[in-house]
Amino acid sequence: MPRSENVLPGRLIIVEGIDGSGKSTxxxxxxxxxxxxxxxxxxxxxxxxxxxxxxxxxxxxKQLLSPMSFSLIHAADFASRIYSxxxxxxxxxxxxxxxxxxxxxxxxxxxxxxxxxxxxxxYSFAVPPTLAFYFDVPLEEAMRRISIGRPELKYYxxxxxxxxxxxxxxxxxxxxxxxxxxxxxxxxxxxxxRVDATESLVHxxxxxxxxxxxxxxxAMRQPNPAPVDALHxxxxxxxxxxxxxxxxxxxx
Amino acid sequence: MNAPSFYGxxxxxxxxxxxxxxxxxxxxxxxxxRSTHIALxxxxxxxxxxxxxxxxxxxxxxxxxGIERAKAGNTLDPITLNLLYATDFWDRLERQILPAMRAGxxxxxxxxIFSLMARARVRGLxxxxxxxxxxxxxxxxxxxxxxxxIEHLVPRVLSSTxxxxxxxxxxxxxxxxxxxxxxxxxxxxxxxxFRRLAAEHAFTTVDARRPVSEVFKDLCEAxxxxxxxxxxxxxxxxxxxxxxxxxxxxxxx
Numbered sequence: 001m002p003r004s005e006n007v008l009p010g011r012l013i014i015v016e017g018i019d020g021s022g023k024s025t026x027x028x029x030x031x032x033x034x035x036x037x038x039x040x041x042x043x044x045x046x047x048x049x050x051x052x053x054x055x056x057x058x059x060x061x062k063q064l065l066s067p068m069s070f071s072l073i074h075a076a077d078f079a080s081r082i083y084s085x086x087x088x089x090x091x092x093x094x095x096x097x098x099x100x101x102x103x104x105x106x107x108x109x110x111x112x113x114x115x116x117x118x119x120x121x122x123y124s125f126a127v128p129p130t131l132a133f134y135f136d137v138p139l140e141e142a143m144r145r146i147s148i149g150r151p152e153l154k155y156y157x158x159x160x161x162x163x164x165x166x167x168x169x170x171x172x173x174x175x176x177x178x179x180x181x182x183x184x185x186x187x188x189x190x191x192x193x194r195v196d197a198t199e200s201l202v203h204x205x206x207x208x209x210x211x212x213x214x215x216x217x218x219a220m221r222q223p224n225p226a227p228v229d230a231l232h233x234x235x236x237x238x239x240x241x242x243x244x245x246x247x248x249x250x251x252x
Numbered sequence: 253m254n255a256p257s258f259y260g261x262x263x264x265x266x267x268x269x270x271x272x273x274x275x276x277x278x279x280x281x282x283x284x285x286r287s288t289h290i291a292l293x294x295x296x297x298x299x300x301x302x303x304x305x306x307x308x309x310x311x312x313x314x315x316x317x318g319i320e321r322a323k324a325g326n327t328l329d330p331i332t333l334n335l336l337y338a339t340d341f342w343d344r345l346e347r348q349i350l351p352a353m354r355a356g357x358x359x360x361x362x363x364x365i366f367s368l369m370a371r372a373r374v375r376g377l378x379x380x381x382x383x384x385x386x387x388x389x390x391x392x393x394x395x396x397x398x399x400x401x402i403e404h405l406v407p408r409v410l411s412s413t414x415x416x417x418x419x420x421x422x423x424x425x426x427x428x429x430x431x432x433x434x435x436x437x438x439x440x441x442x443x444x445x446f447r448r449l450a451a452e453h454a455f456t457t458v459d460a461r462r463p464v465s466e467v468f469k470d471l472c473e474a475x476x477x478x479x480x481x482x483x484x485x486x487x488x489x490x491x492x493x494x495x496x497x498x499x500x501x502x503x504x505x
Contacts (some may be wrong), residue, residue: 011451051325051332064314067264068342068388073315076335083329107420113264123333124483 008188010090011219012127013212014101016183017135018176019157020142021197022204026135029205029211031097038221042089046100049080056121062158067112070156074105075122082126090127092221102126103134103190107182109176112162130215133208134187137197139177259365260387266350272480273353274478277364278471280398281442282420283409284460285467290362291476292468296499297358301484305352308362312343323419330375332423336384337368345390358479361427365389366453370445374438375425388481394478396471397450398460401443402436404408409435411424465498472499 013030015023034041036089056073059065065073083137091151102123106215110116147169158168159175193211195204231238255270262268278286278293290306295468297304310316318335322328328336341364349359364388372382409416416431418424422438448455458470491499 013366015367037346049332051322052318052336054321055315055336062313066342066346069314069339069346072335072339072342076332076339079332080330083332084327107459115261115263118384118387121381122335124381187406226332 001019007129008087008090009093009218009220011095011131011215012086012090012098012129013095013131013133013215014098014103014129015133015135016100016103016107016186016192016198017137018139018142018180018183020145020176021135021137022145023197024200025135025155025206026133026195026204027097027099029201033096033205033209033214034095034216037216039216040094040222041222042085042094044086044096044098046080046098046104047074049077049084051078051080051084060154061153063161064218065156065161067109067114067161070112070161071105071109071114071119071122072086074109078102078105078123079125086127089102093218095216095219096233098129101129101132103115103132103183103186107179111159111178130154131212132190132192133195133211134183134192135195135197135204139173139180139200140178143173253293255379257391259386259391260384261390263388265346265368267394269354270351272352272356272482273359274355274394274482275361275392276475276478277361277366277392277395278398279354279363279395279446279455280460281367281400281405281439281446282417283405283412284398284400285408285464286362286398288464289471290360292464292495292498293471294360295491295495296472297360297475297479299495301487302482303352303355304360305348305357305359306360306362307348307451308345309337311348312340313347314343329426330372330377334368334372334377334382334385341368341386341467342388345388349390356483358482361392364395366395366446366449366455370449373445374422374441392418392429393473395453395455396474397446397455397457398467399443399457401446401459402439404461405432405439406436408481425468468498469500476500 015027017023031041031043035075047056052073057079059073086098105123106116106119109119153168153172153233158172159178160168160171162171162175164174165171186192195202195207199207255268256262256266276293280286280292287308292306294304294306310319315336319340322333322336352359369382369386372377410419416435420438421431421435422441423434424433426437428434428437449455452485456474457465458474460467
Protein backbone atom coordinates (compact mmCIF):
# COMPACT_ATOMS: atom_id res chain seq x y z
CA MET A 1 0.00 0.00 0.00
CA PRO A 2 1.36 3.40 -0.91
CA ARG A 3 -0.27 5.01 2.10
CA SER A 4 -1.34 3.98 5.54
CA GLU A 5 -4.76 2.38 5.68
CA ASN A 6 -7.31 3.85 8.07
CA VAL A 7 -10.53 2.16 9.01
CA LEU A 8 -13.25 3.62 6.81
CA PRO A 9 -16.71 3.79 8.37
CA GLY A 10 -18.62 3.67 5.05
CA ARG A 11 -19.67 0.67 2.96
CA LEU A 12 -18.38 -0.10 -0.49
CA ILE A 13 -20.50 -2.34 -2.68
CA ILE A 14 -19.35 -3.11 -6.19
CA VAL A 15 -20.63 -5.11 -9.17
CA GLU A 16 -18.67 -6.91 -11.86
CA GLY A 17 -19.50 -8.97 -14.91
CA ILE A 18 -19.16 -9.01 -18.69
CA ASP A 19 -21.21 -6.64 -20.86
CA GLY A 20 -24.80 -7.85 -20.97
CA SER A 21 -24.68 -9.56 -17.57
CA GLY A 22 -27.25 -7.14 -16.17
CA LYS A 23 -24.99 -5.84 -13.39
CA SER A 24 -25.76 -2.15 -13.96
CA THR A 25 -29.51 -2.77 -13.85
CA UNK A 26 -29.16 -4.67 -10.59
CA UNK A 27 -26.94 -2.00 -9.05
CA UNK A 28 -29.46 0.68 -10.02
CA UNK A 29 -32.27 -1.28 -8.34
CA UNK A 30 -30.12 -1.64 -5.25
CA UNK A 31 -29.41 2.10 -5.26
CA UNK A 32 -33.13 2.94 -5.37
CA UNK A 33 -33.82 0.55 -2.49
CA UNK A 34 -31.07 2.13 -0.36
CA UNK A 35 -32.11 5.71 -1.18
CA UNK A 36 -35.72 4.91 -0.27
CA UNK A 37 -34.53 3.75 3.14
CA UNK A 38 -32.88 7.13 3.62
CA UNK A 39 -29.24 6.09 3.17
CA UNK A 40 -26.74 8.48 1.68
CA UNK A 41 -25.63 6.72 -1.49
CA UNK A 42 -22.75 7.76 -3.74
CA UNK A 43 -22.51 6.20 -7.17
CA UNK A 44 -19.21 5.77 -9.00
CA UNK A 45 -18.94 4.58 -12.56
CA UNK A 46 -15.94 3.08 -14.34
CA UNK A 47 -14.04 5.57 -16.50
CA UNK A 48 -15.76 8.72 -15.24
CA UNK A 49 -13.11 10.90 -13.56
CA UNK A 50 -13.56 14.49 -14.74
CA UNK A 51 -9.77 14.91 -14.70
CA UNK A 52 -8.87 11.80 -16.69
CA UNK A 53 -11.76 10.77 -18.90
CA UNK A 54 -10.92 13.36 -21.59
CA UNK A 55 -7.54 11.70 -22.18
CA UNK A 56 -9.15 8.26 -22.38
CA UNK A 57 -11.78 9.52 -24.80
CA UNK A 58 -9.10 11.07 -27.01
CA UNK A 59 -7.05 7.83 -26.90
CA UNK A 60 -10.05 5.77 -27.92
CA UNK A 61 -11.24 8.14 -30.64
CA LYS A 62 -7.82 8.35 -32.27
CA GLN A 63 -7.05 4.68 -31.51
CA LEU A 64 -3.85 5.67 -29.71
CA LEU A 65 -4.18 3.12 -26.93
CA SER A 66 -1.92 0.07 -26.68
CA PRO A 67 -2.41 -2.63 -24.00
CA MET A 68 -0.13 -0.74 -21.59
CA SER A 69 -1.45 2.78 -22.15
CA PHE A 70 -5.02 1.42 -21.99
CA SER A 71 -4.16 -0.11 -18.63
CA LEU A 72 -2.34 2.96 -17.28
CA ILE A 73 -4.97 5.53 -18.22
CA HIS A 74 -7.72 3.41 -16.66
CA ALA A 75 -5.64 3.10 -13.48
CA ALA A 76 -5.30 6.90 -13.46
CA ASP A 77 -9.06 7.32 -13.82
CA PHE A 78 -9.65 4.84 -11.01
CA ALA A 79 -7.10 6.53 -8.71
CA SER A 80 -8.68 9.91 -9.33
CA ARG A 81 -12.11 8.56 -8.34
CA ILE A 82 -10.70 6.75 -5.29
CA TYR A 83 -9.06 9.89 -3.89
CA SER A 84 -11.57 12.56 -4.86
CA UNK A 85 -14.84 10.64 -4.59
CA UNK A 86 -14.85 7.11 -3.14
CA UNK A 87 -12.46 7.52 -0.19
CA UNK A 88 -13.94 10.80 1.09
CA UNK A 89 -17.44 9.31 0.90
CA UNK A 90 -16.35 6.21 2.82
CA UNK A 91 -14.55 8.37 5.37
CA UNK A 92 -17.82 10.20 6.03
CA UNK A 93 -19.68 6.92 6.45
CA UNK A 94 -21.70 6.91 3.22
CA UNK A 95 -22.57 3.90 1.07
CA UNK A 96 -20.61 3.86 -2.17
CA UNK A 97 -21.88 1.82 -5.09
CA UNK A 98 -19.39 1.19 -7.89
CA UNK A 99 -20.29 -0.14 -11.31
CA UNK A 100 -17.03 -2.06 -12.08
CA UNK A 101 -14.00 -1.98 -9.83
CA UNK A 102 -10.38 -3.21 -9.91
CA UNK A 103 -11.50 -6.64 -11.13
CA UNK A 104 -12.52 -5.11 -14.48
CA UNK A 105 -8.94 -3.92 -14.95
CA UNK A 106 -7.53 -7.25 -13.76
CA UNK A 107 -9.70 -9.13 -16.28
CA UNK A 108 -9.46 -6.83 -19.33
CA UNK A 109 -5.80 -5.92 -19.00
CA UNK A 110 -4.75 -9.54 -18.40
CA UNK A 111 -6.56 -10.48 -21.63
CA UNK A 112 -4.49 -7.77 -23.35
CA UNK A 113 -1.31 -9.41 -22.04
CA UNK A 114 -0.53 -7.15 -19.08
CA UNK A 115 1.26 -8.94 -16.24
CA UNK A 116 -1.21 -9.97 -13.51
CA UNK A 117 1.13 -9.45 -10.54
CA UNK A 118 2.07 -5.98 -11.84
CA UNK A 119 -1.63 -5.04 -12.08
CA UNK A 120 -2.36 -6.10 -8.50
CA UNK A 121 0.54 -4.03 -7.21
CA UNK A 122 -0.45 -0.97 -9.28
CA TYR A 123 -4.01 -1.15 -7.89
CA SER A 124 -2.89 -1.79 -4.30
CA PHE A 125 -4.18 1.69 -3.35
CA ALA A 126 -7.78 0.52 -3.96
CA VAL A 127 -10.09 0.26 -0.97
CA PRO A 128 -11.12 -3.39 -0.42
CA PRO A 129 -14.89 -3.59 -1.03
CA THR A 130 -17.35 -4.57 1.70
CA LEU A 131 -19.18 -6.68 -0.88
CA ALA A 132 -18.29 -7.55 -4.46
CA PHE A 133 -20.90 -9.18 -6.68
CA TYR A 134 -20.06 -11.06 -9.86
CA PHE A 135 -22.94 -11.46 -12.31
CA ASP A 136 -22.40 -14.78 -13.98
CA VAL A 137 -24.08 -15.20 -17.35
CA PRO A 138 -23.44 -17.62 -20.23
CA LEU A 139 -21.69 -15.88 -23.11
CA GLU A 140 -24.51 -16.66 -25.57
CA GLU A 141 -27.10 -15.06 -23.29
CA ALA A 142 -24.97 -11.92 -22.83
CA MET A 143 -24.50 -11.67 -26.61
CA ARG A 144 -28.24 -12.02 -27.16
CA ARG A 145 -29.01 -9.21 -24.69
CA ILE A 146 -26.40 -6.91 -26.19
CA SER A 147 -27.46 -7.42 -29.79
CA ILE A 148 -30.92 -6.07 -28.88
CA GLY A 149 -30.00 -2.76 -27.34
CA ARG A 150 -26.76 -1.71 -29.00
CA PRO A 151 -26.46 -0.13 -32.43
CA GLU A 152 -22.73 -0.49 -33.10
CA LEU A 153 -19.72 -1.88 -31.26
CA LYS A 154 -16.83 0.48 -30.68
CA TYR A 155 -13.20 -0.40 -31.47
CA TYR A 156 -11.87 -1.05 -27.96
CA UNK A 157 -15.21 -2.28 -26.65
CA UNK A 158 -15.15 -5.02 -29.30
CA UNK A 159 -11.49 -5.77 -28.46
CA UNK A 160 -10.54 -5.09 -32.09
CA UNK A 161 -7.10 -3.93 -30.89
CA UNK A 162 -6.32 -7.54 -29.93
CA UNK A 163 -6.62 -8.76 -33.52
CA UNK A 164 -8.82 -11.70 -32.55
CA UNK A 165 -11.13 -11.28 -35.54
CA UNK A 166 -11.78 -8.63 -38.21
CA UNK A 167 -15.51 -8.65 -37.70
CA UNK A 168 -16.46 -6.50 -34.68
CA UNK A 169 -19.19 -8.85 -33.50
CA UNK A 170 -17.00 -11.97 -33.76
CA UNK A 171 -14.13 -10.13 -32.08
CA UNK A 172 -16.42 -8.93 -29.29
CA UNK A 173 -17.64 -12.46 -28.63
CA UNK A 174 -14.10 -13.87 -28.43
CA UNK A 175 -12.94 -10.94 -26.27
CA UNK A 176 -15.84 -11.34 -23.83
CA UNK A 177 -15.15 -15.08 -23.64
CA UNK A 178 -11.55 -14.41 -22.62
CA UNK A 179 -12.67 -11.82 -20.06
CA UNK A 180 -15.15 -14.29 -18.64
CA UNK A 181 -12.38 -16.86 -18.16
CA UNK A 182 -10.35 -14.22 -16.27
CA UNK A 183 -13.38 -13.35 -14.12
CA UNK A 184 -13.77 -16.99 -13.16
CA UNK A 185 -10.22 -16.97 -11.78
CA UNK A 186 -10.89 -13.70 -9.94
CA UNK A 187 -14.07 -15.01 -8.27
CA UNK A 188 -11.96 -17.63 -6.52
CA UNK A 189 -8.94 -15.42 -5.87
CA UNK A 190 -10.90 -12.55 -4.27
CA UNK A 191 -14.02 -14.31 -3.02
CA UNK A 192 -16.49 -12.38 -5.19
CA UNK A 193 -20.15 -13.22 -4.53
CA ARG A 194 -21.42 -15.06 -7.59
CA VAL A 195 -24.95 -14.18 -8.72
CA ASP A 196 -26.67 -16.35 -11.29
CA ALA A 197 -27.56 -13.69 -13.87
CA THR A 198 -29.87 -16.03 -15.78
CA GLU A 199 -32.34 -15.93 -12.88
CA SER A 200 -35.26 -13.47 -13.06
CA LEU A 201 -34.47 -9.81 -12.45
CA VAL A 202 -36.59 -9.80 -9.28
CA HIS A 203 -35.02 -12.94 -7.87
CA UNK A 204 -31.48 -11.61 -8.41
CA UNK A 205 -32.38 -8.34 -6.70
CA UNK A 206 -33.93 -10.13 -3.73
CA UNK A 207 -30.78 -12.18 -3.32
CA UNK A 208 -28.61 -9.05 -3.54
CA UNK A 209 -30.67 -7.23 -0.90
CA UNK A 210 -30.51 -10.22 1.46
CA UNK A 211 -26.74 -10.20 1.22
CA UNK A 212 -26.45 -6.41 1.56
CA UNK A 213 -28.91 -5.97 4.48
CA UNK A 214 -26.67 -7.21 7.32
CA UNK A 215 -24.00 -4.70 6.25
CA UNK A 216 -26.18 -1.59 6.56
CA UNK A 217 -26.18 -1.11 10.35
CA UNK A 218 -24.82 2.31 11.21
CA ALA A 219 -24.36 3.52 7.63
CA MET A 220 -24.86 7.24 7.07
CA ARG A 221 -28.36 8.50 6.32
CA GLN A 222 -29.48 11.61 4.44
CA PRO A 223 -29.46 14.44 7.02
CA ASN A 224 -32.47 16.20 5.46
CA PRO A 225 -35.38 14.98 3.40
CA ALA A 226 -34.77 15.32 -0.34
CA PRO A 227 -36.08 18.55 -2.00
CA VAL A 228 -38.94 16.61 -3.49
CA ASP A 229 -40.50 16.41 0.01
CA ALA A 230 -40.51 20.19 0.27
CA LEU A 231 -42.43 20.34 -2.99
CA HIS A 232 -45.04 17.90 -1.71
CA UNK A 233 -45.51 19.82 1.53
CA UNK A 234 -46.01 23.06 -0.38
CA UNK A 235 -48.24 21.39 -2.94
CA UNK A 236 -45.89 22.30 -5.80
CA UNK A 237 -44.90 20.27 -8.84
CA UNK A 238 -41.30 21.42 -9.23
CA UNK A 239 -41.43 22.82 -12.79
CA UNK A 240 -38.60 25.27 -12.12
CA UNK A 241 -36.28 22.63 -10.70
CA UNK A 242 -36.94 20.16 -13.46
CA UNK A 243 -36.24 22.82 -16.08
CA UNK A 244 -32.93 23.60 -14.44
CA UNK A 245 -31.69 20.13 -13.47
CA UNK A 246 -33.65 17.75 -15.64
CA UNK A 247 -36.48 15.66 -14.22
CA UNK A 248 -34.35 12.92 -12.67
CA UNK A 249 -34.22 14.21 -9.09
CA UNK A 250 -37.85 15.24 -8.88
CA UNK A 251 -39.23 11.94 -10.12
CA UNK A 252 -36.88 9.88 -7.91
CA MET B 253 23.20 -5.07 -30.29
CA ASN B 254 21.21 -6.31 -27.35
CA ALA B 255 17.61 -7.39 -26.99
CA PRO B 256 15.59 -4.72 -25.15
CA SER B 257 15.92 -5.03 -21.39
CA PHE B 258 13.28 -3.72 -18.97
CA TYR B 259 13.41 -3.01 -15.23
CA GLY B 260 10.45 -5.32 -14.60
CA UNK B 261 8.47 -7.74 -16.75
CA UNK B 262 8.76 -7.39 -20.54
CA UNK B 263 5.66 -5.30 -21.36
CA UNK B 264 3.01 -6.53 -23.80
CA UNK B 265 3.12 -5.39 -27.42
CA UNK B 266 6.91 -4.83 -27.50
CA UNK B 267 9.06 -7.01 -29.77
CA UNK B 268 12.02 -8.91 -28.36
CA UNK B 269 14.23 -8.17 -31.38
CA UNK B 270 17.51 -6.34 -30.70
CA UNK B 271 17.60 -2.55 -30.97
CA UNK B 272 20.43 -1.04 -33.01
CA UNK B 273 19.95 2.44 -31.51
CA UNK B 274 20.99 3.90 -28.16
CA UNK B 275 19.03 5.39 -25.28
CA UNK B 276 20.76 8.28 -23.57
CA UNK B 277 18.97 9.95 -20.66
CA UNK B 278 19.73 13.31 -19.04
CA UNK B 279 18.31 13.53 -15.52
CA UNK B 280 18.30 16.31 -12.98
CA UNK B 281 16.00 18.74 -11.24
CA UNK B 282 14.26 21.76 -12.83
CA UNK B 283 16.62 24.62 -13.64
CA UNK B 284 19.77 22.51 -13.66
CA UNK B 285 20.32 23.16 -17.38
CA ARG B 286 19.04 19.96 -18.96
CA SER B 287 17.37 21.54 -21.98
CA THR B 288 20.44 23.69 -22.76
CA HIS B 289 22.62 20.59 -22.80
CA ILE B 290 20.11 18.50 -24.75
CA ALA B 291 20.15 21.14 -27.51
CA LEU B 292 23.97 21.23 -27.55
CA UNK B 293 24.26 17.44 -27.51
CA UNK B 294 21.77 17.03 -30.33
CA UNK B 295 23.81 19.34 -32.49
CA UNK B 296 27.07 17.65 -31.48
CA UNK B 297 25.73 14.16 -32.28
CA UNK B 298 24.16 15.24 -35.56
CA UNK B 299 27.38 16.95 -36.64
CA UNK B 300 29.10 13.62 -36.13
CA UNK B 301 26.59 11.82 -38.34
CA UNK B 302 24.20 10.32 -35.81
CA UNK B 303 20.45 10.55 -36.26
CA UNK B 304 18.97 11.92 -33.04
CA UNK B 305 15.44 12.06 -31.70
CA UNK B 306 14.67 13.87 -28.49
CA UNK B 307 11.71 13.74 -26.17
CA UNK B 308 10.79 14.83 -22.66
CA UNK B 309 7.99 14.79 -20.12
CA UNK B 310 4.45 15.68 -21.24
CA UNK B 311 5.29 15.48 -24.94
CA UNK B 312 3.10 12.47 -25.73
CA UNK B 313 0.33 12.60 -28.30
CA UNK B 314 -1.94 10.76 -25.88
CA UNK B 315 -1.63 12.50 -22.53
CA UNK B 316 0.61 15.57 -22.86
CA UNK B 317 -2.10 18.20 -23.02
CA GLY B 318 -4.33 16.26 -20.65
CA ILE B 319 -1.68 16.47 -17.93
CA GLU B 320 -1.26 20.22 -18.47
CA ARG B 321 -5.00 20.69 -18.03
CA ALA B 322 -5.16 18.43 -14.98
CA LYS B 323 -2.25 20.23 -13.30
CA ALA B 324 -3.85 23.61 -13.94
CA GLY B 325 -6.73 22.51 -11.71
CA ASN B 326 -4.40 21.78 -8.76
CA THR B 327 -6.73 19.05 -7.49
CA LEU B 328 -4.53 16.05 -8.19
CA ASP B 329 -3.58 13.44 -5.63
CA PRO B 330 -0.04 12.02 -6.08
CA ILE B 331 -1.15 8.58 -7.28
CA THR B 332 -3.36 9.94 -10.08
CA LEU B 333 -0.65 12.41 -11.09
CA ASN B 334 1.91 9.61 -11.20
CA LEU B 335 -0.32 7.36 -13.26
CA LEU B 336 -0.93 10.20 -15.72
CA TYR B 337 2.82 10.74 -16.08
CA ALA B 338 3.28 6.98 -16.43
CA THR B 339 0.73 7.01 -19.29
CA ASP B 340 2.54 9.92 -20.96
CA PHE B 341 5.90 8.17 -20.48
CA TRP B 342 4.70 4.86 -21.87
CA ASP B 343 3.14 6.50 -24.92
CA ARG B 344 6.45 8.23 -25.70
CA LEU B 345 8.45 5.04 -25.08
CA GLU B 346 6.22 3.18 -27.50
CA ARG B 347 5.81 5.83 -30.19
CA GLN B 348 8.99 7.89 -30.04
CA ILE B 349 11.85 6.17 -28.21
CA LEU B 350 11.51 2.53 -29.31
CA PRO B 351 10.83 3.30 -33.02
CA ALA B 352 13.89 5.60 -33.07
CA MET B 353 16.02 2.88 -31.51
CA ARG B 354 14.73 0.29 -33.97
CA ALA B 355 15.79 2.64 -36.75
CA GLY B 356 19.30 2.90 -35.30
CA UNK B 357 18.95 6.42 -33.93
CA UNK B 358 20.14 7.95 -30.68
CA UNK B 359 17.16 8.69 -28.42
CA UNK B 360 18.21 11.66 -26.31
CA UNK B 361 15.70 11.87 -23.48
CA UNK B 362 15.16 14.87 -21.23
CA UNK B 363 14.14 13.26 -17.89
CA UNK B 364 13.17 9.62 -17.67
CA ILE B 365 11.38 7.58 -15.01
CA PHE B 366 13.81 8.76 -12.33
CA SER B 367 12.42 12.30 -12.14
CA LEU B 368 8.96 10.79 -11.81
CA MET B 369 10.14 8.36 -9.12
CA ALA B 370 11.84 11.13 -7.14
CA ARG B 371 8.72 13.33 -7.29
CA ALA B 372 6.51 10.43 -6.22
CA ARG B 373 8.79 9.47 -3.34
CA VAL B 374 8.93 12.97 -1.84
CA ARG B 375 5.12 13.03 -1.97
CA GLY B 376 4.95 9.95 0.24
CA LEU B 377 4.40 7.10 -2.20
CA UNK B 378 6.31 3.94 -1.30
CA UNK B 379 9.42 2.90 -3.23
CA UNK B 380 7.84 -0.51 -3.75
CA UNK B 381 4.75 0.92 -5.49
CA UNK B 382 6.70 3.39 -7.61
CA UNK B 383 9.35 0.85 -8.70
CA UNK B 384 6.70 -1.70 -9.65
CA UNK B 385 4.79 0.88 -11.69
CA UNK B 386 7.82 1.95 -13.70
CA UNK B 387 9.03 -1.62 -14.21
CA UNK B 388 7.81 -1.24 -17.81
CA UNK B 389 10.64 1.20 -18.63
CA UNK B 390 13.45 0.22 -20.98
CA UNK B 391 16.85 0.20 -19.26
CA UNK B 392 18.85 3.08 -20.84
CA UNK B 393 22.34 2.67 -22.28
CA UNK B 394 23.43 5.70 -20.29
CA UNK B 395 21.91 7.95 -17.63
CA UNK B 396 23.75 11.19 -16.95
CA UNK B 397 22.66 12.92 -13.77
CA UNK B 398 23.27 16.66 -13.62
CA UNK B 399 23.88 17.31 -9.95
CA UNK B 400 23.48 20.71 -8.28
CA UNK B 401 22.96 22.15 -4.81
CA ILE B 402 20.30 24.56 -3.55
CA GLU B 403 22.73 27.54 -3.44
CA HIS B 404 23.43 27.25 -7.17
CA LEU B 405 19.88 26.25 -8.10
CA VAL B 406 17.99 29.22 -6.59
CA PRO B 407 19.58 31.96 -8.74
CA ARG B 408 19.07 29.90 -11.91
CA VAL B 409 15.37 29.35 -11.18
CA LEU B 410 14.90 33.00 -10.20
CA SER B 411 16.43 34.21 -13.46
CA SER B 412 14.29 31.82 -15.54
CA THR B 413 11.08 33.11 -17.14
CA UNK B 414 8.76 31.08 -14.92
CA UNK B 415 10.36 31.59 -11.51
CA UNK B 416 9.07 29.39 -8.69
CA UNK B 417 6.49 27.03 -10.15
CA UNK B 418 3.61 25.67 -8.01
CA UNK B 419 4.46 21.98 -8.50
CA UNK B 420 8.25 22.43 -8.56
CA UNK B 421 7.97 24.19 -5.20
CA UNK B 422 5.98 21.31 -3.69
CA UNK B 423 3.06 23.66 -2.97
CA UNK B 424 0.69 20.72 -3.52
CA UNK B 425 1.94 18.75 -0.50
CA UNK B 426 3.97 21.00 1.80
CA UNK B 427 2.05 22.67 4.62
CA UNK B 428 3.59 26.15 4.54
CA UNK B 429 2.16 28.96 2.37
CA UNK B 430 5.72 30.29 1.96
CA UNK B 431 6.75 29.56 -1.65
CA UNK B 432 10.47 30.14 -1.12
CA UNK B 433 10.65 27.94 2.00
CA UNK B 434 8.68 25.24 0.18
CA UNK B 435 10.91 25.45 -2.88
CA UNK B 436 14.01 24.95 -0.75
CA UNK B 437 12.42 22.11 1.22
CA UNK B 438 11.01 20.35 -1.86
CA UNK B 439 14.21 20.66 -3.91
CA UNK B 440 16.35 19.50 -0.98
CA UNK B 441 14.24 16.36 -0.69
CA UNK B 442 14.27 15.85 -4.48
CA UNK B 443 18.06 16.18 -4.69
CA UNK B 444 18.45 13.59 -1.92
CA UNK B 445 16.20 11.22 -3.91
CA PHE B 446 18.14 11.85 -7.13
CA ARG B 447 21.45 11.10 -5.40
CA ARG B 448 20.02 7.92 -3.91
CA LEU B 449 18.80 6.84 -7.37
CA ALA B 450 22.16 7.79 -8.91
CA ALA B 451 23.96 5.46 -6.50
CA GLU B 452 21.40 2.66 -6.89
CA HIS B 453 21.34 2.70 -10.70
CA ALA B 454 24.97 3.72 -11.30
CA PHE B 455 24.23 6.99 -13.14
CA THR B 456 27.14 9.03 -14.46
CA THR B 457 27.02 12.05 -12.19
CA VAL B 458 28.18 15.38 -13.63
CA ASP B 459 28.69 18.42 -11.43
CA ALA B 460 26.32 20.98 -12.99
CA ARG B 461 27.37 23.89 -10.76
CA ARG B 462 30.18 24.66 -13.22
CA PRO B 463 29.97 26.74 -16.42
CA VAL B 464 28.03 25.28 -19.37
CA SER B 465 31.19 24.62 -21.41
CA GLU B 466 32.75 22.46 -18.72
CA VAL B 467 29.56 20.50 -18.07
CA PHE B 468 29.09 19.98 -21.82
CA LYS B 469 32.62 18.63 -22.19
CA ASP B 470 31.90 16.02 -19.48
CA LEU B 471 28.63 15.08 -21.14
CA CYS B 472 30.35 14.53 -24.49
CA GLU B 473 32.97 12.37 -22.84
CA ALA B 474 30.30 10.27 -21.13
CA UNK B 475 28.28 9.78 -24.31
CA UNK B 476 31.19 9.16 -26.68
CA UNK B 477 31.84 5.50 -25.67
CA UNK B 478 28.11 4.69 -25.75
CA UNK B 479 27.59 5.76 -29.38
CA UNK B 480 31.06 4.90 -30.69
CA UNK B 481 30.25 1.51 -32.20
CA UNK B 482 27.06 2.72 -33.90
CA UNK B 483 26.65 3.20 -37.63
CA UNK B 484 26.58 6.86 -38.72
CA UNK B 485 25.13 8.50 -41.80
CA UNK B 486 28.30 10.45 -42.44
CA UNK B 487 28.79 13.98 -41.29
CA UNK B 488 26.80 16.35 -43.50
CA UNK B 489 25.74 18.71 -40.77
CA UNK B 490 28.30 21.23 -39.68
CA UNK B 491 28.46 22.07 -36.03
CA UNK B 492 28.28 25.68 -34.97
CA UNK B 493 31.30 27.53 -33.67
CA UNK B 494 29.69 27.53 -30.22
CA UNK B 495 29.54 23.74 -30.02
CA UNK B 496 32.94 23.30 -31.69
CA UNK B 497 34.56 25.56 -29.10
CA UNK B 498 33.18 23.58 -26.17
CA UNK B 499 33.33 19.91 -27.15
CA UNK B 500 36.42 17.83 -26.49
CA UNK B 501 38.68 17.34 -29.52
CA UNK B 502 37.48 14.34 -31.44
CA UNK B 503 39.66 11.54 -32.70
CA UNK B 504 39.55 11.24 -36.51
CA UNK B 505 38.06 14.66 -37.27
